[in-house]
Amino acid sequence: MTEHENRSPLPFPPSEQALAEPVPEDLRAAQVARLRSAWARPKGWRYWSSVNSSQVGKWYCLTALFFMLCAGVMALIIRLQLAVPENDLISADRFNQLFTMHGSAMMFLFAVPMFEAISLFLLPALLGARDMSFPRLSAFGYWCFLIGGVFVLSSILFDVAPRAGWFMYPPLATQDEGPGSDIWLLGLSFIEIASLAAAVELIVGVLKCRAPGMRVNLMPLYAWYVLVVGGMILFAFPPLIAGDLLFELERSLDWPFFDPTRGGDPMLWQHLFWIFGHPEVYIVFLPSIAITAMVIPTVARRPIVGYSWIVLSAVGVGFLSFGLWVHHMFTTGLPSLSLGFFSAASEAVVIPTGIQLFAFLATLMVGRVTMSLPLLWITGALAVFTLGGLTGVMLAIAPFDFQVHDTYFIVAHLHYTLFGGMIFPVIAGVYYFFPFFRKRMLSPRLGRWAFWLIFSGFNLCFLPMHLTGLLGMPRRVYTYSSGLGWEALNLTSTVGAFVIAAGFAVFVWDLLRPRRNQPDAPRNPWNAGTLEWAHDIPVEDWGVRSIPYVTSRYPLWQQPKLLQRMDQGRYYLPDSDEGARETLVTSVIDAKPVLIQRLTGPSWIPLVAAIFTGGCFIFPTFGLYWPAILCGLLAGGAILIWLWTATARPPRQAEKDAGLGLSLPTYASGPDSVGWWAIWITMLGDATAFSSILFGFFFYWTAQAQFPPPGAAHADGVAVAVAALALIASWALVVLARRTNRLQRVGRARAALITSTLCAGTGALALALAVWPLDPTAHVYPAIVCTIALWIGVHTVLGMVMQLYCLAGSLTGKLTPHHDADLGNVTLFWNFLALSSLAACAVIGIAPRLL
Amino acid sequence: MTQEPHPHSDKHEFRAEALSLWRITFAPATWALHFVLCYALVSLSCIHGTPPVAITRSALILATLAALAVIALLGWRSYRHWAPGRTGRLTHPYGTPEHRHHFLGHAAFLLAIISAIGVVFVALPLLVIGGCQ
Numbered sequence: 010m011t012e013h014e015n016r017s018p019l020p021f022p023p024s025e026q027a028l029a030e031p032v033p034e035d036l037r038a039a040q041v042a043r044l045r046s047a048w049a050r051p052k053g054w055r056y057w058s059s060v061n062s063s064q065v066g067k068w069y070c071l072t073a074l075f076f077m078l079c080a081g082v083m084a085l086i087i088r089l090q091l092a093v094p095e096n097d098l099i100s101a102d103r104f105n106q107l108f109t110m111h112g113s114a115m116m117f118l119f120a121v122p123m124f125e126a127i128s129l130f131l132l133p134a135l136l137g138a139r140d141m142s143f144p145r146l147s148a149f150g151y152w153c154f155l156i157g158g159v160f161v162l163s164s165i166l167f168d169v170a171p172r173a174g175w176f177m178y179p180p181l182a183t184q185d186e187g188p189g190s191d192i193w194l195l196g197l198s199f200i201e202i203a204s205l206a207a208a209v210e211l212i213v214g215v216l217k218c219r220a221p222g223m224r225v226n227l228m229p230l231y232a233w234y235v236l237v238v239g240g241m242i243l244f245a246f247p248p249l250i251a252g253d254l255l256f257e258l259e260r261s262l263d264w265p266f267f268d269p270t271r272g273g274d275p276m277l278w279q280h281l282f283w284i285f286g287h288p289e290v291y292i293v294f295l296p297s298i299a300i301t302a303m304v305i306p307t308v309a310r311r312p313i314v315g316y317s318w319i320v321l322s323a324v325g326v327g328f329l330s331f332g333l334w335v336h337h338m339f340t341t342g343l344p345s346l347s348l349g350f351f352s353a354a355s356e357a358v359v360i361p362t363g364i365q366l367f368a369f370l371a372t373l374m375v376g377r378v379t380m381s382l383p384l385l386w387i388t389g390a391l392a393v394f395t396l397g398g399l400t401g402v403m404l405a406i407a408p409f410d411f412q413v414h415d416t417y418f419i420v421a422h423l424h425y426t427l428f429g430g431m432i433f434p435v436i437a438g439v440y441y442f443f444p445f446f447r448k449r450m451l452s453p454r455l456g457r458w459a460f461w462l463i464f465s466g467f468n469l470c471f472l473p474m475h476l477t478g479l480l481g482m483p484r485r486v487y488t489y490s491s492g493l494g495w496e497a498l499n500l501t502s503t504v505g506a507f508v509i510a511a512g513f514a515v516f517v518w519d520l521l522r523p524r525r526n527q528p529d530a531p532r533n534p535w536n537a538g539t540l541e542w543a544h545d546i547p548v549e550d551w552g553v554r555s556i557p558y559v560t561s562r563y564p565l566w567q568q569p570k571l572l573q574r575m576d577q578g579r580y581y582l583p584d585s586d587e588g589a590r591e592t593l594v595t596s597v598i599d600a601k602p603v604l605i606q607r608l609t610g611p612s613w614i615p616l617v618a619a620i621f622t623g624g625c626f627i628f629p630t631f632g633l634y635w636p637a638i639l640c641g642l643l644a645g646g647a648i649l650i651w652l653w654t655a656t657a658r659p660p661r662q663a664e665k666d667a668g669l670g671l672s673l674p675t676y677a678s679g680p681d682s683v684g685w686w687a688i689w690i691t692m693l694g695d696a697t698a699f700s701s702i703l704f705g706f707f708f709y710w711t712a713q714a715q716f717p718p719p720g721a722a723h724a725d726g727v728a729v730a731v732a733a734l735a736l737i738a739s740w741a742l743v744v745l746a747r748r749t750n751r752l753q754r755v756g757r758a759r760a761a762l763i764t765s766t767l768c769a770g771t772g773a774l775a776l777a778l779a780v781w782p783l784d785p786t787a788h789v790y791p792a793i794v795c796t797i798a799l800w801i802g803v804h805t806v807l808g809m810v811m812q813l814y815c816l817a818g819s820l821t822g823k824l825t826p827h828h829d830a831d832l833g834n835v836t837l838f839w840n841f842l843a844l845s846s847l848a849a850c851a852v853i854g855i856a857p858r859l860l
Numbered sequence: 861m862t863q864e865p866h867p868h869s870d871k872h873e874f875r876a877e878a879l880s881l882w883r884i885t886f887a888p889a890t891w892a893l894h895f896v897l898c899y900a901l902v903s904l905s906c907i908h909g910t911p912p913v914a915i916t917r918s919a920l921i922l923a924t925l926a927a928l929a930v931i932a933l934l935g936w937r938s939y940r941h942w943a944p945g946r947t948g949r950l951t952h953p954y955g956t957p958e959h960r961h962h963f964l965g966h967a968a969f970l971l972a973i974i975s976a977i978g979v980v981f982v983a984l985p986l987l988v989i990g991g992c993q
C-alpha cells in the first residue's frame with residue numbers, strides 16, 4: 010500500500026475549518042480539570058517519586074550545578090596552594106587528588122550532565138510534546154547520577170580520591186594503591202551509563218515526539234543539536250566504558266591489558282580514552298552552540314540565516330571530531346605520518362565550527378538587534394572561545410605541541426575553550442530560559458555584575474597562564490621554587506580565580522534566592538518564536554494544554570493563531586479521558602501522528618532500581634563482591650518489575666480520539682513504537698563498546714611483533730563452533746517465535762521461545778568451556794580472549810532473561826498476537842547479539858589461527 | 861496554512877525519503893572509512909613493515925581518489941535532490957513535502973562538501989611526509 014492511499018482517510022493535516030471550531034466553555038473547563046489531575050505532581054515526601062521531565066530536569070540541573078561548585082572550590086584550593094612558591098598549604102598527595110577530582114568532576118559530573126539536564130527540561134516544550142517518552146528512565150538516570158556523583162566526590166573528604174589526573178593513565182593509575190582509581194573507574198562508569206540512558210531518551214524524544222507537522226526541516230535547531238550530541242554520546246562513551254572494564258579487570262583480577270611485561274600496552278588505554286575524550290570536548294561545546302542558536306534569532310528578531318548550513322556543520326563537526334583523538338598523543342612516539350593525519354584533521358574541523366559562527370554573525374547583521382543580558386554573555390563567550398580556538402590551532406601543529414605539552418599553556422588553552430564554549434553560553438542560556446524554568450526573571454543588574462566579574466576574573470586568571478606555560482611551568486605540580494620568574498604570574502592567576510568565584514557567588518545567589526514576592530515573568534519575555542514560550546504562567550505540569558499542529562520554524566511568529574488555539578484546547582489531545590498521562594508519537598521524517606502513547610506516572614521504582622544499581626558499582630571498589638552481586642540481582646529484579654507492570658501492556662481501547670477528528674491507535678510494536686527505537690539506539694551504543702574491545706584485540710596485533718605469542722594456547726575450536734551455532738539457532742528461534750506469534754500460532758511461538766532459551770544456554774556454556782583452560786593473568790592474549798567471551802556470555806544471559814520474559818508475557822496475556830511489542834524488541838536485541846556473537850567467535854576462534 | 865501535498869509527488873517521494881535521514885550520513889561515513897584505512901595501514905606498515913611504506917602511500921593516495929569520487933557522486937546526487945536551479949530556492953523554511961525534500965538534499969550536499977574537505981586534509985600528510993620516521 011502506498012503512503013498516499015493509506016493516508017487519505019485520515020483527517021490529517023487538519024483543515025482550517027476544523028481548527029477554527031471553538032470548544033464549548035464547560036467542556037474546556039472539564040478537560041482542564043482532568044488534565045490537571047492526570048499530571049498533578051505528588052505531594053509531600055512523595056514529591057521525590059516524580060518522574061516527569063520538568064521535575065527531573067530541575068533536580069538534574071541543580072545537582073549538576075552543585076557538583077560544579079564543588080569542583081570550583083577544589084580549583085580555588087589548587088590556586089591558593091600555587092599562589093606563592095614553596096607553599097605548604099596542602100600536601101602533594103592532596104594536591105594530586107584535588108586536580109584529578111576537579112577535572113573529572115567538571116567533565117563528568119557537570120559538563121555532560123548539564124547538557125542532558127537542560128535538554129530534558131527544555132525539549133518537550135520545544136517540540137510541543139507533553140513529556141519525553143520514557144519518564145521513568147529519566148528519573149532512573151537522575152538517581153544514578155546523584156548517587157554516583159556523591160560517591161565519587163565525597164571520596165576526597167576521606168582522603169582516598171583518585172589522584173592520577175582526569176585521564177587516569179596507566180601504569181600510574183593501574184598501580185596506584187588504595188581505592189582511588191577504582192572509585193574513578195566504577196563510579197564514573199556508573200554515571201556514564203546514566204548519561205547513555207539520558208541520551209537514548211533525548212534521541213527518541215527528538216525522533217518520535219515532535220508536534221504533528223514539525224517535519225525535519227522545521228525542527229528547532231536545538232533539537233538538531235540534541236540529535237547530534239546524543240549520537241556522539243552514543244559512540245563516544247562506549248569506548249570509555251569498554252576501557253574502564255579492561256582497566257578494572259586489570260586492577261581487580263590482574264588481567265594484564267596495560268602491563269607491558271605480560272604483553273599488555275598502556276597505549277591502548279590512551280587510545281580508548283581519547284576516542285572518547287576528544288568528542289567529549291564537542292559533546293560539551295555543541296549544546297552551547299545550540300543555546301546560542303536559540304538566543305540569536307530572538308535578539309535579532311528574525312529567523313536564523315543559513316538553517317541548513319548550521320545543521321550541516323553540526324552533523325559535520327559530530328563526525329569529524331571522531332577523527333582527532335591522536336592529537337592528545339602527539340608525544341607518544343607514533344609514526345610521523347600517523348601524527349600528520351590527526352594534525353590535518355584537527356585543522357579541518359575548524360571549518361564547520363566556523364560556518365556556525367558566521368551564520369550567527371550573519372543573522373545578527375541582518376536583524377534588528379536588541380541588546381539583552383543573554384546576548385552579553387554570548388558576546389563574552391565568543392571572545393573567550395576565539396582565543397581558545399586560536400591556541401588550539403597552534404597546538405594542533407605537532408612540533409608546537411611538543412614544546413608546550415603538559416605545561417600551563419595547556420591549562421590556559423583548555424580553560425579558554427571550556428569557559429568560552431561551555432560556561433559562558435550555558436549562563437547565557439540560564440538567563441534566557443530562566444523565565445521558562447522558574448516563571449520569574451533574573452535580575453539584569455546582578456547579571457551584569459556577575460558577567461563583568463567572571464569575565465575579567467577569567468582573563469586575569471588564565472591569560473597569564475599562557476606565559477607561565479611558555480616559561481616552562483609544568484601542569485600538575487603541587488609547588489615550584491622561587492627565582493624562575495613564575496611568582497607574579499601565579500599570584501595574578503590566584504587573584505583572578507577568586508574574582509571568578511565572586512562572580513559565581515553573585516550569579517548563584519540571583520539564581521537561588523527566594524522569589525516569593527517577585528512578580529511573574531511575562532509569558533514570552535524576549536518575544537521569541539519557538540514553542541517553549543507557549544508555556545503556562547503560572548506553571549502547569551501538563552507540558553502543553555493541547556499539542557499544536559506546526560507548519561513553520563518559528564510557530565509563535567509565523568502562525569498567529571497558534572497560541573490562542575493551543576490554550577483553548579483546539580489542537581490534539583486536549584483531554585485526558587482515562588485520567589492517564591499521554592502524548593502523541595509521530596513519524597520520524599514528517600511528524601505525522603501515528604500513536605497515542607501512554608506515559609508512566611510517579612513511581613518509586615526508578616529510585617529503588619538506581620540504589621541497587623549503585624550498590625552493584627560501589628561495593629566492588631572496596632573489594633566486596635558478594636554484596637555487589639546481590640545488589641546486581643536486586644537491581645535486575647526491580648527493573649523487571651518496572652518493565653512488567655508499566656510498559657507495553659495491552660490497552661483497554663485499541664483506538665482513541667486524538668482530537669480534530671483524528672483517531673489513533675494506542676498500542677504499537679516494531680518501528681512505530683518508541684521502545685523499539687530505544688532498544689535500537691541502546692544496542693548501537695552497546696555494539697560500539699563491543700567493537701572497542703575487538704579494536705583492543707587488533708590493536709595488540711598491530712602494535713606487537715608477535716601476537717598471539719608463539720605457542721600460546723587458543724580457545725578450543727570445537728567449543729567455539731558449537732557456541733556460534735547454538736547462538737545463531739537461538740536467534741533464529743526468536744525470529745520464528747515472533748513470526749508464528751503474529752500468525753496466531755501461540756503454542757508454537759511459546760515452544761520456539763523455550764527452545765531458544767535452551768539454545769542460548771548451550772551457547773553460553775560452550776563459550777565458557779572454550780576459554781576455561783586459558784589463564785588470563787599470564788598474558789594479554791588469553792586475557793582479551795576471555796574478555797570477549799565474557800562479554801558475549803553476559804549478553805547471552807541477558808538475552809535469555811528477555812526470552813523468558815516474553816514467554817511469561819505470552820502465558821499471562823501481556824503478550825498476544827496483536828500486542829507483541831516486547832517480542833519485537835527482544836528480536837531486535839537478538840539481531841545485535843547474533844551479529845556480535847558471530848564476530849566474537851570469528852575473532853577468538855578463527856583469527857588467532859590465521860594471524 | 862494547511863497545504864495538502866501534490867498527490868503524485870508524495871507517492872514517489874516517500875520511498876526516497878525513508879532513507880534520506882541515513883543518506884545524509886553517507887558522505888561523512890566515506891570520510892570515516894578513508895580515515896580508518898589510512899590510520900590502520902600506516903600503523904601496520906610502520907610497525908610490522910608489511911606492506912612497505914612506499915606501497916602503502918601510493919595505495920592510500922589511490923584510496924583517497926576513490927573516496928573523493930564516491931563523495932563527488934553522493935554530492936552530485938544530493939545536489940539534484942536539492943535542485944536549487946530548478947526550484948530557484950536556496951532556503952526551505954515551510955512545512956511542505958517539497959521543502960522537506962529539498963532541505964534534506966541541501967544538507968546532504970553541504971555535508972558532502974565538508975567530507976571532501978576532510979578527506980583532502982587527511983590525505984595531505986601522505987603527499988608531504990615521506991615515511992614513518
Ligand code: HEM
Nearest residue numbers: 081084108109112115120174175420427484485486506509
Ligand atoms: C573557577 C574556575 C576554574 C579555575 C580557577 C580552574 C583552575 C584549574 C587549574 C589551576 C588547573 C590545573 C591544575 C594543575 O595542573 O595542577 C585546572 C585543571 C583542569 N580544569 Fe579547571 N579551573 C576552573 C574551571 C574549570 C571548568 C569550568 C572546567 C570544565 C568544564 C575545568 C576543567 C579542568 C580540567 C579538565 C583540568 C585538567 C585536570 C587534570 O590535569 O587532570 N576547569 N583547573
Ligand SMILES: [Cu+2]
Nearest residue numbers: 287290333336
Ligand atoms: Cu582533542
